[in-house]
Amino acid sequence: MERLRAEAAALDEYAEYRRIVGDDDGGKIFTPEEYEEYKRKVLPIRLQNRLYVSWRSPTGMDCKLVGPETLCFCTHRYKQHKTDYEVIPKDRPICVPCRVSRCQCQSYHYVPLNGTQPIRCRCKHFADQHSAAPGFSCNSCSKCSGFHSCFTCGCGQPTYAHETVVETKQERLAQGKPVGQDVPYAAMGGLTGFSSLAEGYMRLDDSGIGAPSAELLESPVTSMDHPFLKAFEGPSSSAQTISQIAGCSTATMQVSHDGRSEEDDMAYFEKRYQERLKKEKAAKQTEKSPVRSKKP
Ligand SMILES: [Zn+2]
Ligand SMILES: [Zn+2]
Ligand SMILES: [Zn+2]
Numbered sequence: 225m226e227r228l229r230a231e232a233a234a235l236d237e238y239a240e241y242r243r244i245v246g247d248d249d250g251g252k253i254f255t256p257e258e259y260e261e262y263k264r265k266v267l268p269i270r271l272q273n274r275l276y277v278s279w280r281s282p283t284g285m286d287c288k289l290v291g292p293e294t295l296c297f298c299t300h301r302y303k304q305h306k307t308d309y310e311v312i313p314k315d316r317p318i319c320v321p322c323r324v325s326r327c328q329c330q331s332y333h334y335v336p337l338n339g340t341q342p343i344r345c346r347c348k349h350f351a352d353q354h355s356a357a358p359g360f361s362c363n364s365c366s367k368c369s370g371f372h373s374c375f376t377c378g379c380g381q382p383t384y385a386h387e388t389v390v391e392t393k394q395e396r397l398a399q400g401k402p403v404g405q406d407v408p409y410a411a412m413g414g415l416t417g418f419s420s421l422a423e424g425y426m427r428l429d430d431s432g433i434g435a436p437s438a439e440l441l442e443s444p445v446t447s448m449d450h451p452f453l454k455a456f457e458g459p460s461s462s463a464q465t466i467s468q469i470a471g472c473s474t475a476t477m478q479v480s481h482d483g484r485s486e487e488d489d490m491a492y493f494e495k496r497y498q499e500r501l502k503k504e505k506a507a508k509q510t511e512k513s514p515v516r517s518k519k520p
């Protein structure tokens with residue numbers, strides 16, 4: 225029993241490590257010292273320079289909030305693109321190129337699915353039969369002038385009328401769009417409320433089905449002395465556990481890393497978010513400061 229619990233904790237630590245480091249360790253798990261160094265260097269950048277990625281309807285609605293596992297037109301996932309910027313580029317649109325070797329994708333480009341099926345271009349070929357290089361020409365015919373799909377989104381607008389938007393926190397706030405909580409994880413893209421992987425028109429809020437709550441929309445911008453940064457200060461005992469499991473890379477861990485889906489992301493971030501809320505609440509109660517009022 226004790227051993228099982230220890231193993232579960234180790235797997236939890238490993239999952240957290242993966243969410244933070246992504247593929248930045250080049251497949252060789254960081255030593256505890258390297259991990260601490262990585263967090264010291266990357267987390268402030270991530271909190272400061274997070275890029276929000278969404279797929280926007282001409283009506284201004286974010287019909288899709290892109291998360292780590294969300295596929296790009298190039299067939300790679302958002303997390304496989306360059307998502308951390310030490311300095312945010314001055315030019316607009318901001319480019320988020322694919323990091324997979326030989327992929328020609330210059331910037332993340334969301335393309336919806338029809339249920340679980342890829343959508344078709346007006347040339348009748350599927351999205352993934354087109355080149356990811358600028359111009360998105362078709363690899364299967366010569367009459368295509370670049371990918372163009374009339375597939376209708378849940379918002380009623382055709383796919384081609386939408387655009388993939390990459391923006392900073394300031395740019396989103398200026399438009400009154402939610403920026404959510406600050407998190408240390410890689411490639412969070414547009415995920416704000418953690419139930420936000422659902423498409424825009426059916427997104428969930430705290431209480432169930434509905435529009436994002438006013439609380440979420442008005443959530444304050446937090447400063448650099450963020451609880452997450454504090455939490456990650458100093459060497460943690462957990463780093464040891466991670467390097468230990470690194471030694472025995474079990475099949476389970478491979479599966480949980482490589483077989484991740486958007487739904488897993490949602491469940492994972494929701495879980496960590498709830499844990500954090502609980503922790504913050506407990507901390508506030510010990511401080512004896514007034515508990516933040518929660519909207520019904
Ligand atoms: Zn790619
Ligand atoms: Zn791409
Ligand atoms: Zn085409």
Ligand SMILES: [Zn+2]
Nearest residue numbers: 347349362365
């Ligand atoms: Zn074609």
Ligand SMILES: [Zn+2]
Nearest residue numbers: 281287377379
């Ligand atoms: Zn739409």
